Amino acid sequence: MLNHFFVFRVLISLWFMSLPSIATSKSAIYQAVSPNKNTRIEITVNEHKALAYRVWLANEPVLNWSALGFELNGVAVGQTTVVKKQRTSQHTESFAWRLGETDVIHNHYNELTLDCVSGSVTYQLVARVFDGSVAFRYVLPKQTSTNTGLIRQEHTTFSLPGAFTIYQYNEESVFTPTTVSDLQKTCDFPATLTNGTLFLSIGEADNTSYTKAVLAKGTTPTTLAVAFRKDSVRVEGACQTPWRTVSVATSAIGLHAFSDLFLRLCSPSAEPIPDWIKPGKLIRSSLTTQGGLNCIDFAASHGLQYVLFDAGWYGAEFKTISDPTQVIPAIDMPKVIAYGKSKNVGVILYVNRVALRTRLDEILPLYKKWGVAGLKFGFVDGLTQEGISWLPSAIKKAYDYGFILDIHDNYKPTGLSRTYPNLLTQEGIRGNENNPDAFHNTVLPFTRFLAGAADYTFCYPNTNRYFTDNLYKSKLQVSKGQQLALSVVYFSPLQAIFWYGNPTDYNDEGEIEFFKRVPTVWNESHYLAGEPGQFISVARRQGNVWYVGSAAGLADWSGNLPLSFLASGKRYQATIYEDDGAGSIQKRMADIGAGDSFPVSLKAKGGQALIIEEKR
Structure with missing residues (x-):
């Protein structure tokens, strides 16, 4: 159900953007183009004196004239707008990123800044144009x-x-392809449409x-609008809103080019990524000493x-009576940690929000x-x-103490791993513990994974039984x-297998030998084929x-x-792991080269996983 703030936004939008697709011939248009000249954002003050923008790809419209602005202390910022000044700049940067899908991230864009006044409020609209994206x-x-x-x-x-059709979802829900004109629910960012x-x-x-924002149906059958999920945003002094981004491709797999956009839009860490931040795979232990020791051996x-x-x-x-400084009697934690160190296996501990919010400063040094x-x-x-x-300061405190970090449940990434590289992964996804179907699994690469790493928590069955765990x-x-295949398709520097x-x-x-070899971070990645909900490679x-x-x-x-x-x-030699038709995995070999398909x-x-190595 939409909150009352959304109803208020609709009324305001109807008033000041009643003809959003029209800008008068006398309206000044401010624009920025991408480095390859193929993507363009245009911004104007329309005939209703309201700030608006539109986006082009190769001179074809991606977005028609759309509303800009926000409501601050009763002032509809974006209305009665006067643009006082414009500035443009170019940015060319490439930075190493050993925790990602590729070695080097290229961050090239052109920027437009407009100094604006709406009533008593002064503000800036900052736009960046990348090849294929605007923010x-x-x-x-x-x-x-x-x-x-x-x-x-x-x-x-x-x-x-x-x-357009939108792949509607919220946090850890399933995906429901819905025409925008029929959209009744809100949809999380990132939202994919076609x-x-x-x-x-x-x-x-x-x-x-900021607060969590979502997309809701706008005032016309082909418009989406930003709505707040639960609350308003309190502003104290200077502030900036999150970036709103629009990326466009002519194929579904083309969207992968923008999976690092959110890293590019965040501030870099104050220092190079330290050596103690190590990606990897994990197994979850039962809550006993022997369970921990067995998992370490495994x-x-x-x-x-x-x-x-x-x-x-x-x-x-x-x-609240549970004490995160005290281990239950069934676990000899010092013994398990020491044994793990002897085997070069680290121990990760879960801490719930109840304890985090009251005792974080106490448990980190402990x-x-x-x-x-x-x-x-x-x-x-x-x-x-x-x-x-609350989260950025908590992430930084964990960083200062030298802990890698995984954030679970409804939180989804917005690029903060570039600022705090110890944040290796997060949930914000309907993972494997919820038994999602193959439609869900093949939609995820084109939706949630465009925002960044996700901890899918693979529930790979063992050979003696499926699961006796009472949660499954x-x-x-x-x-x-x-x-096996999804451990390659899905990106997460910290992967629960x-x-x-x-x-x-x-x-x-x-x-299970494929899991032994598959890494979690990469030097290079390519999406070979795919359509949402149908297939992915x-x-x-x-x-x-x-x-x-x-x-x-x-x-x-x-x-x-x-x-x-x-x-070339x-x-x-390709080692191929695939379903054998009887519920297990078979392995075969093939000789291949660059000119082959x-x-x-x-x-x-079903699925298939390959390991490809040069023949000697």
Whole structure:
């Protein structure tokens, strides 16, 4: 249900943008173009004296004239606007990023800044134009009349050039493809839309002190509007809103070019990424000493870097009487941590929001003394301004103490890992523990994963049983081959592989050996083929070895994958892990080269994973 602030925004938008697609011939148009001259944003004060923008790709409209602005202390900022000054600049940068999908991130854009006045409010509209993307935000300097205020709603809209379908979802829900004209619910950022010709991703970056915003149906059948999820935004002194982003591609897989956009829009860390920030894979332990020791042995022999003690290791997670400084008697934590260090396996501890909000400053130095490698924040508040504003300082404190970090539940990334690289991953996704189907799995690469890393918590079944854990009631809805493939397709520097697995129950080494080898960060990545909800194939390289994951949706998929990412003139051996038709994994070999195409034929809900190495 939309809140009353959304109703207020609709009334305001109807008044000051009643003809959003029209700008008079006398209106000045301010613009910025991308470095390759193919993407353009235009901004004007229209005939209603309201600030508006539109976006072009190769001289074709991506967005028609759309509203800009927000409501601050009863003033509709964006109305009765006067542009006092414009400034333009160019930015060319490339930076190393060893925790991502590629070694180097290129950050090239042209920037336009407009100094504006609406009534008593002075502000800036800052727009950046990348090849294929635009981003804009509102910047409020310290006002002369007051240092505090309340942003009750944004008036930002996205006026689409015709009928589009949106892949609607909220936090950890399923995806529901819906025509924008029929949209009844809100949709989270990043939101993916298509009209069959263009694919759009509307997102958010650098949210450090705002509330959670969502997309809602606008005032016309082809318009989306920003709405606040739960509360308003309190402003004290100078502030800036998160970036609103629009990326466009002519294919679904083309959207992957913008999966690092949110990193590009955030401030870099004050220092290079320290060596103690180590990506890796983990297994979740039962809450016993022997369970921890068994997991460490399994991790050491199966290429995993971490063991996680999840909720319950210090008592009931939501009870205030549970003490995060005291381990339950069933776990000898010093013994487990020491044993892990002897095997080069780190221990990660879960801490719930109840304890985090009251005892963070106490537990961080204590866990450092214990020798803990990382933390998992549980049930953080990613929905309100207060909860979102709390997180950056908590992330930085964890960084200062040398802990890698995973944030779970409704929080989703907006690029803060560039500022705080210890934030390796987060949830904000309907993960494997919820038994999502193959449609969901093949929509995720084109939606949630465009915002950044996600902890999907793989629930790979063991060979003796599926799961006896009382939290897991039914079998997976996809094949084992798809599980293997998605560990390549889905990006997360910290990857939970065996979420419900008991290490003593995995006795088929040939079936799980792919997980032993697959990395979690990459030197190079290519989306080879894909359509949302139908199929996906991704190739990634670490060092001299390539990994390819391919997954089918709810229908069979056959095709030929280009191998042009391989070095020309060389021959390679592909080790292929795929479903055997009997519920297990079979392995075969193939000789391939850059000039070849690789045939793939997957049954519905199935998958295939490849390891490709140069022949010697």
